[in-house]
Amino acid sequence: MANSIWESYPPKATDDQLEYLAQKVKDWTIFNGLTVRPNPSFIKDETNPNHVLATNAPVTLYPSPFPRKCFEQAQCLQKVYNELYAAIACAEEWLSEIMKELIEVDDFLANLWKIHLQVKKEGYVQDLTLGMFRSDYMLHFSDDNAAPSLKQVEFNTISSSFGGLAVRVAQMHTELASFPQPGQSLAYPTHDLFGTTSAPTLPPPNHAVQTLASALSTAYTAYGPSKSSPTLPTCILFLVQDTERNLFDQMALSSHLHQTNPEIPTFRLPVSKILSHTSIPSTTDNPSRPLIYTNPANPTLRFEVSLVYFRALYAPTEYNTPTSWAARHHLERSAAIKCPSVLLHLSGSKKVQQVLTDTTSPILERFLPHASKDDLERLRSSFAPQYSMSDGPDSEGVKIALDPAKAESHVLKPQREGGGNNIYRGNIPTFLRGISERDYKQYILMELIQPPKAARNVALRSDGQVVAGDVISELGIFGSCLWRSGSGNKGREGMEVLENEEGGYLMRTKARDSDEGGVAAGFSSLDSLILYDE
Amino acid sequence: MANSIWESYPPKATDDQLEYLAQKVKDWTIFNGLTVRPNPSFIKDETNPNHVLATNAPVTLYPSPFPRKCFEQAQCLQKVYNELYAAIACAEEWLSEIMKELIEVDDFLANLWKIHLQVKKEGYVQDLTLGMFRSDYMLHFSDDNAAPSLKQVEFNTISSSFGGLAVRVAQMHTELASFPQPGQSLAYPTHDLFGTTSAPTLPPPNHAVQTLASALSTAYTAYGPSKSSPTLPTCILFLVQDTERNLFDQMALSSHLHQTNPEIPTFRLPVSKILSHTSIPSTTDNPSRPLIYTNPANPTLRFEVSLVYFRALYAPTEYNTPTSWAARHHLERSAAIKCPSVLLHLSGSKKVQQVLTDTTSPILERFLPHASKDDLERLRSSFAPQYSMSDGPDSEGVKIALDPAKAESHVLKPQREGGGNNIYRGNIPTFLRGISERDYKQYILMELIQPPKAARNVALRSDGQVVAGDVISELGIFGSCLWRSGSGNKGREGMEVLENEEGGYLMRTKARDSDEGGVAAGFSSLDSLILYDE
Incomplete structure (x- = not known):
């Protein structure tokens, strides 16, 4: 029963219906910015030397079924997880124990830790940190007849992406399912999961963009007035990769922020320009180390950076120039709020996740002294x-x-x-x-997590190919947290949570190419949800 | 003086600034659906076999200067022009005189006229017509020192396009000019025409999408209840070319309509499918000839078409299949409101425009009996x-x-x-x-119309090339009119105007490749306006 919901899904469409659906999706995605720059394996640089082309983001044609109970559980967990990782990022001593082992096996984490130690030595000038998180889960069936449970795959503490596009996928699936009216769709055959004309079931509203943009604005405000003399207007920097194909996902946040808070300027700063476009005055001139940003398009305009939002520098492969580490250090020692700080970035490592699952130690109780027993139990039950x-x-x-x-x-x-x-x-x-x-x-x-075996969907790839087959899905829940770390790095003690929010989701669905048992392989598409009650 | 405003425009940007501007435009256009499908001369079909790619619509990087007086005059004229052309479309006898000459030189117009005569013989079953118009003008300088005047180039009575994209260009130029704040732009150097931080000059708001979508909704409502038995839900058809690169312009209207009037279903009907996807019941079964639409994606859903909005079949080259003319006749004899009817389509021919300019005949007074002397004078002054x-x-x-x-x-x-x-x-x-x-x-x-000689701008082409040079611009003003034609085809008499609206503009700017004296040659970009007072 538990697994059987997938056996008749997606409903069988005629060729005409599938053709209509694929065409609708091709046009809807472009019109609504549900787009990416094409991969060079699809469109070569010499065909598109000025880099103007765009194509649809890879998307599923149908939303994927998901048990309502598990979705709601994931939503409930988010604020607890947010606070947990905020507390971990404040627990410098505890992290240093974990780093002892990691430093030996991982140069990347070792370099990050070194930056923390350097800045600690100089003295941090910013005690606020912003976390924009995404907690990723899979459904787990311990056996074919078991009820599904939720197992965490990963907790992202840096560059949690796809919120901007995920919102649009949910809108698209909703429109497809409800045109010309809910329960009477041209694009989708009828199916019990879609409900009826009078009681349709549509993807749950996705508030990821509001949540994430609001977090940016909260951190911007919390930074307060300029620390420069004379004062400068403040701004937010989106730190981005020099060659970013997923920029429209990022623009969904900056564009929403611009509409709701037009007084907050945001700029895109490619990693290669960190050291040339930003500077920190000498500490004898200004001990508070404001981060100053100037865009060469108009060098007369100078800004003080209140927040650096990292959509880059999360992976080892990105630190491939002689100045990459210097640039990261430069940002870390500045007065700008970082999303994330180096300590928060490190808190997202696999080793931390593993240590948290150790049921023999009271680690969760230590980091979450105010959490209820129920919360802690729910948290533990989500650990694989x-x-x-x-x-x-x-x-x-x-x-x-x-x-x-x-x-x-x-x-x-x-x-x-x-x-x-x-x-x-x-x-x-x-x-x-x-x-x-x-x-x-x-x-x-x-x-190993055991996802539903009969799950199937149809995807439109970015090169326009429509592919159907067995799939594995991951649900991500977005959340944000702004906190002030206490002195002494004692974890919870002295730490002050200023804002803690949950909102929005990402469903990602991949072809189940081979039995990699819970670790999805191959091609990944953006998806949304159709919730069902068991 | 009159021409001199252009001599310092656009303001000289640095290379860094131009690079920033072009990149912003490349990203903004894709994110906001200011897009087209790429031309096969840019991207070959074999590179893009599934037709998923999109690129920016050709756009100018800067809005073009335009005298406020002339812009306002064009706006004032629109409702007068709307009514004029509505009256002409009702003046079947008058049109038949003009057609006598045209039939001899133009097979296309002759075939259209034949359709009208056939349907007239059978008897029209719909006396409502919707006009969605665009009146196109150029600035004219009779000599170098003269004040500019407005001269009409063309009045479009069918498939008046680019309203959807023009709105986005105005938004884009506005954002570029006002980021981080008005009068202090990263993208644009300062220039008197842009005003100051405290009193900035930005492109006038462009309401084309509202105007046009509202016209569709008004006509939909005016059609009234289904004439079928049993009754069917009503819908609007966008009649489109089978290979349409400008579909996102059209989607701006259908999408806006869907947001404001979710109860009105709209469908895209390619010309090649008119006869297979629509039908008219035999007149013995139903003498009112409702047009029935069925989409093969879900043949159980049937709709009655209240309005056919032509974004195709306007040019002779489109009637290139054996059934094209039969399809046009099929639509014309149906009960659906046509935007435009065959008579309204014919009213937009060059010959009609020429006859109207004949100052020796009281033709305007006949078609516009209620117009003021001032209106008529303004109208005449806009004729070349x-x-x-x-x-x-x-x-x-x-x-x-x-x-x-x-x-x-x-x-x-x-x-x-x-x-x-x-x-x-x-x-x-x-x-x-x-x-x-x-x-x-x-x-x-x-x-010949003499446009400003010193006009220059910079355009981003759809292949991503940035080209600067001398330009010629055309201003189009959008308007809509819904009317009921009186019996007897006596022109104004008996005709009832139900709705007459003006709203929104299109600026199109082309490279002035050669002295074609007012008829713009070569490449055309979407543009917006910066108004100035003389």
Whole structure:
């Protein structure tokens, strides 16, 4: 029963209907900015030397079914998660313990940690941090007849993207399902999940753009007046990759912010221009280290940056120029509020996620002293079991990993950010026996999430191909949190949460190319939801 | 002085500023649906086999200066013009006189007229007509020191396009001019025409989409209840070309209508599907000839068409299949309101425009019995002098055309719709001496409009090339009119105007490649206005 909801979905369309649907989606996406710049593998630079072309973002043609209870649970969890990660980012001492191990296996995290230590030594001049988060989940069926549960895949503390486009996908699916009227759609065949003309079921409204833009505006205001002398107008910088194909997702936020708060200027700053377009006055002139931004289009206009919103510099591969690390350090030591700070960025590492799942330690209670028992229980139930591989041959993780029967329901993941392939199931014991035991600590063992087996959907790829097949989906919930870290880095103590919001979702659906057991492979499309009650 | 306003415009930008501006425009256009499907000369079909790519509509980077007085005059004239052309479309007898001559030179107009006669014989079943108009003007300087005046180039009675995109261009220029704040722009250098921070001058708001969508909704409502039995839900059809690159302009109207009037379904009907997707019940079953629309995506849903909005079948080249004329006849005889009817389509021919300029006849007074003297005078002052070439060797037109000195300020235009090249200035007498006198009637002689010589702008083409140079601009004003034609086709008598609106503008700016004297050549970009007082 639990899995059976997917067996008749999406409803079977005629060729004419599918053609109509695909054409509608091709036109709707372009008209509504649900777009990306085309991948060079689709459109070569020499065809498009001035980089003007755009195409639809990859989208599913139908919203995907999702149990209402699990969706609401994910929404409920968000503010708890927001506060948890805010508290972690404040717990410098606790993080430093975790970093001891990570520094050995991961240069990237080691470099980030070094920046923190450098700025700590100089003294931080900004005690506010903004988190714009996305907590990603998958549905898990422990067996075919079990009720679905929600398992967290990842908690994103930097560059949580696709909020802008996800809102548009939900709008698009809603329009498709309700034209000419709800329950009587040209694009979609009737299906129980869509309800009836009098009681239609449509994708839940998606408020991701409002939530995220409001977080930007709150942080901008919290920065307060200019610290420069003479004072300068303040602004928000969107830190972006030099070659960004997903810019329209980002523009959804800046454009919404411009409409609701026209007094807040936002600028796009490509990573390669950080050091040339921004500067910090010498500390003898101004010890508060304001970050000054000047755009060469009009050098007479100078701004003080109240917030740097990172949509770049999240992955190791982005630090590929001699000045990348200097640029990150430059931003970190400035007075601008960072979304995220280096400590918050580090808090999103896989090792932290694994440590949190350790049920033997009162770690959640420590970081969330005010959370209810129910909240903590819900939080724990959303963890997929994970195990450290650093605790020696007698530890639970190593024992499971080396046992062929137990390994069958697990995946071994490299700890390093952006590093290496996952090892699945029966391959784990063999793999571990082939490496030295002291290298085990480079990995984390995770129980495999079992998504619905019968899930199917149809996607329109960015090159216009319509592909149907078995799929795996991930639900992301957006949230934001603005906090003031206390002195002494004691975690919760002294930390002040100024704003904590939940709002908006992202559904991402990928082709289930191979049985990678919960780690989706291949092509990913933006999707929305049709909620159902079990 | 009059012409000098253009000499310092657009203000000189630095390379950095121009690069910033072009990039902003490339991104803004895609994000806001100011887009077109790319021309096959830019992107070949084999590169883009699924037709998903889009690119920016060609746009100017700066709004173009325009004298406020002339802009306001054009706005004032619109409702007078709307009513004039409504009256002409009702004056079947008067039109038939004009058609006598046109039928001989123009198969296209002859075929349209034949459709009218056929439907007249069977009996019209719809006495409402919707006009969605655009009156196009150029600025005229009779000499270098003269004040500019407004001269009509054309009055469009069918498929008046670009309202949807023009609104977005005005928004874009406004945002560019006022970011981070009005009078202090990153994208534009300061210039007197832009005003100051405290008193900025921005493009006038453009209400074309509201005006046009509201006209569609008014006509939809005026159609009234279904004439079918059993009754059907009513709808609007956008009749479109099978291969339409400008669909996002059209979607701006349907999307706005959907937002303001969600109860009105609109469908896009490609010309090739008119006869397969629409039908008229046999007149014995239902003498009122409702037009029934069914979309093959869901054949169980049937609609009765209250309005056919033509964004196709305006040009002779579109009637290139064996069934094109049958399809036009099929729509014309139906009960659907047509925008436009065949008679209104014919009223937009060049010959009608020329006949109206004849100052020796009381033709305007006849069609506009309630117009004030001032209105009529303003109307006449907007006519560029035009002359018939059908009235023999002693007529004014033929005399001017054969006089090399006088011909120097004129252009000879073929009367046929979409037919042949214009002949300019000194070439006119030579050309006429080379053809038979009885072929003179295929032409109309028109005094050349003298646009500002120093006008310059910079455009972003759809292939991303930025081109700067001398330009010629045309201002179009949108308007709409819904009327009930009286019995007897006596023109004004018995005709009832139900709605007459003016609203929104289109500025189109083209490279002045060669001295074609008022008839703009080459590449055309969408533009907006910066008004100035003389």
